[in-house]
Amino acid sequence: MLFTAEMFKMYQNYASYKHWQFEVLEYCHSDLGGLRHAVASVSGPETYKHMKYEGGVHRVQRIPKTEKQGRTHTSTMTVAILPQPTEIDMTINSKDLRIETKRASGAGGQHVNTTDSAVRILHIPTGVAAECQQERSQLTNREKAMQMLRAKLYSMKLEEQNNQRQYARKIQIGTKGRSEKIRTYNFPQDRITDHRIGKSFHDLRTFMMGEKLLDEMVEDLKGLADSESLLELLEQSASKQQNEQRHQ
Incomplete structure (x- = not known):
């Protein structure tokens, strides 16, 4: 729940960085200052085009403030982008x-x-x-x-x-299983890894500020999606040509 609160703040900062409007529709606090769940409306130029790749399961690995043995805990939170x-x-x-x-x-x-x-x-x-x-x-x-x-x-x-x-x-959002992690935030190793593009960034605290590093990650995801879409169109075109040749 503490990580969920940090993630929500990261997206709020990202909206500010991109000069978008961020309106909180629902915010349910937890007893320890974390966040149970929240809903926000983000509006501005190309908001969905950028934000849709954030949809999925985000995994955090870190030593919680309440952990006395110094063990690293793993937990997840889910983001849905509509x-x-x-x-x-x-x-x-x-x-x-x-x-x-x-x-x-x-x-x-x-x-x-x-x-x-x-x-x-x-x-x-x-x-x-x-x-x-x-x-x-x-x-x-x-x-x-x-x-x-x-x-x-x-x-x-x-x-x-x-x-x-x-x-x-x-x-894209809605196509991955809820149990499949899209990104891991590893605090002890100061590393963020996006499993869809196989790319890692260091300097986790700067990433969680929701500015340049997050924007770079989003641009990489957009680039991969664009190239996959292009490949799909080329495959469809080639398949169509083959079918036409068979019928000639």
């Missing part, structure tokens, strides 16, 4: 929604209050739900919950299309 749809991309029928309000809950933070401001929206046909209690205003929470719900439904629609077209790329 593209935010526009009004044109996704229409949701209001008859398909069930909206519930309740009192915000938490560990006594500033957002906990005595009014029914927390909002949960359920999309009945799919069973997909989104909840927001970050703001004091019920209306604002409803808007943010709707934003999250639309992103989830849009992601499901995209995945369905990808499966139909058989364009599932191993490098």
Whole structure:
């Protein structure tokens, strides 16, 4: 949970580094100052194009502050990146929604209050739900919950299309198994390794600042995805030509 909080801060810093807007939609603290789970909306030029390669399981190896024997512990956290749809991309029928309000809950933070401001929206046909209690205003929470719900439904629609077209790329979000680690953050050895491109960086603390080093890693991942896409197009073109020659 402490690592999850550091990762969330890294992405927040990365958004600032790229001059994007970063809006916290949900932030659930743990008792020890860590983070159980959080949701944020990132907007700006080419945000999804850059961020989609961060989706997957991130593994951390380090000696926790609570460890008395000096042993290195290994744990993981998961990042999901969903593209935010526009009004044109996704229409949701209001008859398909069930909206519930309740009192915000938490560990006594500033957002906990005595009014029914927390909002949960359920999309009945799919069973997909989104909840927001970050703001004091019920209306604002409803808007943010709707934003999250639309992103989830849009992601499901995209995945369905990808499966139909058989364009599932191993490098992209949603195509890797949840147990497969995409990146390891090894604190004792001061090393970050991305397992998809087989590349390691040193200076972990600078990387976790979410600036130049993270941007370099993202650019390398984009480069690999672009070359894989090009190879796929060339293979499809060659296969099409072979089929045409057979039928001649």
